[in-house]
Structures are given as C-alpha cells and as structure tokens.
Amino acid sequence: xxxxxxxxxxxxxxxxxxxxxxxxxxxxxxxxxxxxxxxxxxxxxxxxxxxxxxxxxxxxxxxxxxxxxxxxxxxxxxxxxxxxxxxxxxxxxxxxxxxxxxxxxxxxxxxxxxxxxxxxxxxxxxxxxxxxxxxxxxxxxxxxxxxxxxxxxxxxxxxxxxxxxxxxxxxxxxxxxxxxxxxxxxxxxxxxxxxxxxxxxxxxxxxxx
Numbered sequence: 131x132x133x134x135x136x137x138x139x140x141x142x143x144x145x146x147x148x149x150x151x152x153x154x155x156x157x158x159x160x161x162x163x164x165x166x167x168x169x170x171x172x173x174x175x176x177x178x179x180x181x182x183x184x185x186x187x188x189x190x191x192x193x194x195x196x197x198x199x200x201x202x203x204x205x206x207x208x209x210x211x212x213x214x215x216x217x218x219x220x221x222x223x224x225x226x227x228x229x230x231x232x233x234x235x236x237x238x239x240x241x242x243x244x245x246x247x248x249x250x251x252x253x254x255x256x257x258x259x260x261x262x263x264x265x266x267x268x269x270x271x272x273x274x275x276x277x278x279x280x281x282x283x284x285x286x287x288x289x290x291x292x293x294x295x296x297x298x299x300x301x302x303x304x305x306x307x308x309x310x311x312x313x314x315x316x317x318x319x320x321x322x323x324x325x326x327x328x329x330x331x332x333x334x335x336x337x338x339x
C-alpha cells in the first residue's frame with residue numbers, strides 16, 4: 131500500500147509538469163497564430179490547463195492529509211505541489227495580460243520567449259520524471275542544472291526584450307511600452323516559476339540523501 135501511495139505522489143507531480151508543458155505549448159501556438167477575435171475561446175481553453183493543475187494540487191493535498199507516512203517531508207511535498215501549480219498559473223496569466231492590454235500584434239521576441247518557456251517546462255518535466263529515483267539517480271543533478279540554465283536564457287531574453295520596448299518605441303502610444311514590459315515580465319515569471327520547482331527539488335535531494 132505504501133508503494134502505491136508513493137506512486138501516486140510521483141505520478142501527480144509528473145502529471146502537473148505535463149500539464150505545464152501542454153499549457154506552454156498552447157501558449158506558443160496562440161502567439162504564433164494570434165487572432166484577437168478568438169481571445170475568449172483561447173482564454174477558456176487555457177483555463178482548462180489551469181483547472182487541471184488545481185485539480186492535481188487538490189488531489190495531492192487530500193492524499194497528504196490522509197497519509198501517515200510520506201516518501202519525503204510532508205512540507206516539502208506541499209511546497210513542490212504549490213510551485214508546480216504556480217508554473218501553470220503563470221502561463222495562463224501571460225494570455226490574460228495580453229488580453230487585458232488589448233494587444234493586437236505579437237512581437238517576434240514574445241514568440242521566441244514562449245519557445246524558451248516550452249523548453250523550461252520540458253526540462254522541468256524530465257527532472258520530475260527522474261525525481262522518484264532521487265536517492266540513486268545519477269541524472270537528477272544535471273536535470274536540475276538544465277532547468278536553471280534554461281531560466282538563465284530567459285533572463286537574458288527578458289533584458290533584451292524589455293530594453294527594446296523603449297528603444298524601438300514609435301513615439302505614439304506610451305501604453306504600448308507599458309503593456310509589452312508587463313507581458314515580457316510575465317513571460318519571465320513563467321521561467322522563474324520553473325526554476326523555483328528545480329530549487330525545491332534540489333533542496334529535497336540535499337535533505338534526503
């Protein structure tokens with residue numbers, strides 16, 4: 131029974147990471163084929179990923195509340211669960227910020243950023259797929275580093291993108307500069323959220339090996 135419960139925990143984390151990957155892929159698709167007339171439909175579909183993430187978090191907390199023994203500290207398991215949910219929330223918020231700011235044309239930098247978010251979430255999923263073997267894994271440390279490296283690439287892109295908002299401003303509507311800085315900041319937050327998951331995993335490994 132204990133092993134089955136452990137499988138539930140690990141599979142829940144992997145499912146959450148997979149949901150984040152699907153949300154990131156959908157974000158990229160939406161930005162590449164951007165259509166303002168479909169924003170309501172787009173937001174509803176993206177919210178399905180967020181709802182799935184919430185459901186996985188609730189399932190995890192319910193199981194933890196009923197379990198006497200857990201594979202790692204209960205507090206660490208809750209934190210990891212919450213950080214995974216935050217990744218999905220951040221991805222959804224990118225589209226929400228685009229909608230709120232009434233954006234009509236997506237920049238190449240935003241598409242490039244979304245591509246890197248897909249890389250971040252994919253590396254995060256690979257890391258969590260290896261997490262069940264954290265006591266013996268020879269790959270997990272490198273996978274944590276891979277997530278951190280992907281986040282650093284996003285940091286560099288954020289600086290370039292945010293700088294370009296003002297540098298390339300056409301002098302017409304200052305709200306455009308404000309809107310895109312907010313969008314780029316939200317995209318960076320997606321990458322930061324993935325790194326937070328990696329940092330939590332790293333702390334779990336250090337405490338339990």
